[in-house]
Amino acid sequence: MIEITINGKACTCEKGEFLLDVARRNGFYIPTLCHHPGLAEQGCCRVCLVEVVERGKSKIVVSCVYPVERPCEVYTDSDRVREDRGAVLMLLAMRAPESPEIAALCRQYGAIDGSRFKPIQGEKCIMCGLCARACASLGTGAISTVMRGTAKKISTPYDEPSSACIGCLSCVKVCPTSAISFTDGPEKRSIWGREFELVHCRECGTVIGTREEIEYAAKRCGEEPEEICPECRKKKMADVMAHTYGECEI
Template sequence: MIEITINGKTCICEKGEYLLDVARRNGFYIPTLCHHPAIPGQACCRVCLVEVVEKGRSKIVVSCVYPVERPCEVYTDSERVKEDRAVVLMLLKERAPESDLIDALCSAYGAADGSRFIQIDGEKCIMCGLCVGACAKMGTGAISTVLRGTSKKISTPYDEPSKDCVGCLSCVSICPTDAISYKDDGQTREVWGRTFEIAHCRKCGVPIGTKEELELVAKRTGEETEELCPECRKKKMTDTMAHTYGIV
């Protein structure tokens, strides 16, 4: 175990733990955009910068991927951190000028106007890669990073509707800036150029996912889907147990 201080508070952590995790566990707020516990190691937005002092020497590090190796002092909101974070946010604002979340962070940290840089009109994506990671974890791999330089973006192969997409909206749910557009009227769902039919619970009628999504789950589990929502599935299990043990 290692003893460090965060903003003057003594904190205990294991060697190798990432600073962001230690700080959050101890109640310290560090803003993030590309961080998600299910998809670690992105470290591309740089918003989670903190200042670390070791043996009298100070440095700025990316807290989500900085492992604690020895006792140190950590400052999550020092003047140096605020200045560097404001610059990062200014650049992100130019990359994603339509993002309300980045707008709010820019206001909170006093980010300067960066309109002298190239601005991508109507864009919300910051290329954090979380959506690609979530899609990969689903086992579909329907989207990826394509092109290079200022043209780089997240898309399906050749910008065509992907046969691998199941319309699960994992990419939409994990996106920090609401950059992925979709439509859902309760009967059909449109995302990444495809339209999916939505399945409903055969007991209560609530939407439970797309047909393709349920088929993927069935294929993975090797069991036929019952097309029941979590609540109705739970009730069915309870009723089965009650019948089995003669509970009235």
């Protein structure tokens, strides 16, 4: 175990543990955008910057991918951190001027005024890549990074509706800036240029997903598709257990 201090508080961690995880475990807030607990760290947004002092030398590091190797002092909100974080947020605001999440962080950290730069009109995406990675982790790979330079974006191949998309909204759920648009109606869902039939639980009627999503999940598990929500499945299993073994006597 290694002992470090974060904003003056003594904390212990394992060697190689990422600094962001150590800080959050000990109650310290560090803002993030490209970080998600269900996906491997990538450190591309740079919002989680912190100041680390080791052997008398200070440096700014990206906490989500910085492994603790030795005792050190960490400052999550020093003047230097706020200045560098403000500069990063200014650049992100130029990339995604329509994102309320970015705007809120800019106000919180006093982001540098970037009015002299020309923003990308109507954009919310910061190109963190979480959505494409979430899609790939499911094995569908319906969306990815396309184009280059200033035209770089996340999309389906050739901007056409992808047959690989199952309408599961995994991309939407991990997006930190609400950049992916979709619509849900009583019976249909539209996303990435496709329309999907929504399946309702046969017991309670709640929406449990798209037809393609349910069939895909069942195939991966080697089971037959079942149109029943998790809560009703639990209740059904409890009823079966009660019927099989009887009520417990007090």
